[in-house]
Amino acid sequence: MISLNLVLFISSLMFFIGVAGVLIRRNLLIILMSIELMLNAANLNLIAFARQSGTVDGQAFALLVMGFAAAEVAVGLALAVALYRRKDTVQADDINLLNG
Amino acid sequence: MTSVILIPLIPLLGFLINGLMGHRLSRGLSQVIACSTIASSFVLSLIWFTRVLASPDHRIDLVVGEWMSVGNLQIPFGFVIDALSSVMLLVITGIGLLIHIYSVGYMHHEKGTARYFAYLNLFVFFMTLLVMSSSLPFLFVGWEGVGLCSYLLIGYYFETEEAPQAGLKAFLYNRVGDVGVLIGMMTLFLIFGTLTIGDLLQQVSQLRPETHFGLITFATLMLFIGCTGKSAQIPLYLWLPDAMAGPTPVSALIHAATMVTSGIYLICRLAPLFVLTPITLHLIAWIGVATALFAATMALFQRDIKKVLAYSTVSQLGFMFLGLGVTGFSAGFFHVFTHAWFKALLFLGAGSVIVALHHEQDLFKMGGLREKLPITFYTMLIGALCLMGFPGTSGFASKDEILYLTYLHSPTLWGFGVLAAICTAFYTARLMVLVFAGKPRDLKIFDHAHESPKWITIPLILLSLGALLAVMFGWPESFGGHNTIAVWLHSAITYGQTAEQEAHTLIPTLAWTLALISTVLSLLSAGIAWKLYSKGLSWEEGFERKCSRTYQILREKYFVDQGVMALIINPFFFLGKVFWKLGDVIIIDGIGVNLPGALTRVMGDLGSHLQTGRVRNYTLLSVLGLLGLLMLLLVARI
């Protein structure tokens, strides 16, 4: 049996890698993947705690989150494509028309 | 009974017609609408005045409905008509009517007067609302509304550079005061659980005066801050002289007769509350006398005819606050009443001079206009005598009553008051002599001068009659008269409660002696001014040469505007530059004119510099925000 603390450790590691990716990387697609990593960190937690308590609530929630992650990626990719068509770039730093 | 609602509503109707359809109406029609709405309000005010006179306790409370009601806060849509408000109503609609008529003549050459009359009507609407309302939030509606109208009317000549700026300045200084009123109001609600004036004062009558600095003192102090904003007292007086950028009838109505006195009205309305807080009253008296003296000295050497009158207004408002501060509420309010007449008269007279000289406002270019403008001269003379406190005039009655009460309170205060009165006499005489006596100093202007049309002179004559007759209402008892208005105001000021706040000792000999001293000194200083200026400008020029420093200080109004700029605005800009744009010139409109604006603009830079437009900076900032929240929590735990 894997201890809960280990799960927590791994999930927090995943979460912070995700956050760092969002902060550091410039490519929109990689930022998108980093956000997915953050969501999956949460999923790991949810499933682990659901198993611990012996209920299925957390697992159902994790499924829901996965569904939304997929929808989010669909919208995100669509926006990235629209951006690429318009500006020939998917670099986050290249979009700074609106400021001030 | 409900016809009282019509007093504000009819001008509102006039505003709606002129404001929304004005561009389709003919010039004459929009003027007729504006004047007739005020005239009907005036008639209604007269009717209600007599009704209140006849009613047994001189007060009529009307609750039309509920305005707002939230949980434990109930605010009625109600009016109170008593001596205080009905006199104010008469002043607002009466003088307002004369000024509307005057405006027809004065704005003759302007285009688009429908807008002007619409604003003026709107002002009357809000001002009547202010004085009639029976609850503080409702009063605050009028309070903000008149500020808005004042802003719109000061900025009326929007082609000029300074008018919109001055309007903005007025509004912002007033906003600072409004914060005080709002906080004061909320504090009162916390203490008493009601904001209806009647209920509030009912509870107040059961309390003992607060000798230490308590909650009630805090509340009254906050309200007084609001009054300093609206009534142009130290430290928030800076906007009123600038407000003269508006049309002259507006200066007469709003910035002399009515709106600027609403601070005094508010304190009179809540007199039993203020009586509980001697600390605040003390402060009011000192601020009042300081403003009276300070502004009077600033008026001494102004060259712009309207600026002299503006500082004079600030100074006279100071006298009124002095009266309130020494618990002479009805004396202070009586001065509001008399001052409304003679100051409106003086302003309109000045307007008549300005029109006659084709918009020349420089005193040094006038002179010898007595023959050319006889009606203007004689009416303005009456106003000037009242302002100086010539024995027998209304100004004498009200001002010397205040000074007498001040002496009973503290001879030091009285001394300062007399000093201010002496300055008043001096600059009034200087103004009159420079305009009307002596030889014309600018022949080109002089030759084109002509007496103003009837639209202008008739209101002048009526106002001077009012200024003369006002004295009949309130010859002070200390001078052996029967002070009708004070007796009558007493019921309103105490709000039907029995209280001793107005029982002043009567010592006729003392009163006469004091009046004699101040009058003789004032007349002496007026005589000196007469002597010095009847020979032309030579004395003032000599004075300028010999005492250039004193003269400069007085002319430049003690450099307060410049001081605000140097001490507060410039350092801020220095910092702003160092932080954000080294070497980059930050241009703001009206440096020195807009203190709050300048302050906040520099901070605004700070805000929008964070907004780089880059997503990654935003995400970084939010992660920092999360960490910041954690830090806060840790700090709070320790």
Add this chain to the structure above:
Amino acid sequence: MMPSFVQSLWTALWQDAPLVQAPFFLIGIASLMLWPGDLLIPRDQKRRWSLFTQIILGITLYLVVVTPHRSGFSNMFRIDTMTQAFQLICTVATLATVVLSKKLLDLMNEHTVEFYTLLLFTLSGMLLLCGATDLVTLYFSIELMALPIYVLVGYFRDQERGIEAGVKYFLLGAFSSGIMIYGISLLYGATGGTTTNFEGLSTALVAAMDARGTMVTLGVLMVLVGMAFKVAVVPFHMWTPDVYDGAPTPITAFMASAPKAAAIFAFAKVFGVAFHNIPNVWTFGMEYMAAASMILGNVAALRQQSMKRMLAYSSIAHVGYMMLAILSNDPNLSIRSFSGVQSLWLYIFAYLFMNFGAFAIITFLQGKGEGERIDDFRGLSQRNPWLAFAMMLFLLSLAGIPPLIGFFSKFILFKMALERGFVVLTVIAVLTSAVSAYYYLGVINQMYFRSSTGKDSLKMDRMTGVLVSVCALMVLLGVSASGWLIDIVDKIKL
């Protein structure tokens, strides 16, 4: 065993179905509109969808009103008067957006069924969010609400600014919901994997605080960050000015009202119910956030040249004021005293009209090729006095000048906050709202004290006229109707 489980599940769902009739109606209709609805409408008749959507929203209003009051779906969802009141605001705001969009879409020749279906989908998300009483439903309705809006912001695909705004909003929105879901998972773990229900959490978290204090604290703060992102509180406000600026103007008006109303209500519920018993964790930070929002929002608005950016910053400030309501919310209060959520509702209700009125005028001017910049309002009073007067009403009401409705709602909010002892915050609020008069007045200055640069008078179209007039009337007379309003609000209980 199995059939009876399915059966019981089915009956439970069937029993609770009326609770979600309005959102499900919306989802169903919107799907049908996409297919086969769109096939039935010829290519050049797409503008008919506007009227159709308005009718659908009218029906939704009715469905929202007649929804029964109770909880359902194993306490994950609840309808009460408060929920309905917020749902009504969201629906009315969406309706106003549809009305507002028609002209613009005509002009851009961009009438498609997708625009309207996206609006309907996002509305269904809001309606669900209002009723959410569980972190699970909270999360998925927030996502359902947000996803269509990302698309709507970037709806004009060939406008660079729109796309940029859409991408920014999406990235920051997805990032924040990532943080929030991690926070939720931590809270779920802290309670030992037993509950995500608001009521359940309120007791479970107190117990968990002793055993797993760090987890609870981190979880609560992460949820706070996620919610703060949605309603745009400093320092999580950064997307607001850019997105408001870049989005199509009707969508900006929409974002400033409907999603904000739903999200802030959910915010109040999460913190007023679920985290109510552990105030030490979040009140402190929230006070700072509220103060920072009031100050930064009002101060940054001073510098703006663009009307939409100015209103964006001002909306940040307004959210700062609304935070006062969340802070002073106490569900255990007696009936006569006003609770935070009630004054929150009033505030948003008032904000709805001022906001839509102002944006309607901007949209109208934009249709004439102006209206983006504050300078474009120059001399509006000469070109169309009624429009300028209405705009002045909206701006003064936003500034909180009496007797307009904005003063009324602000006054009630501040009074309540003062009674709950937030003296410093209230003073900051009063002071900053005094500052706000400066930039609102700047626009009035342009409208009344500057002459227009030779542009002829403007003629209003009917739709704008109706919308502006209704909003102006509400702003002007709303306070007089306060007795009636308060009667409604009095019935609203969390």
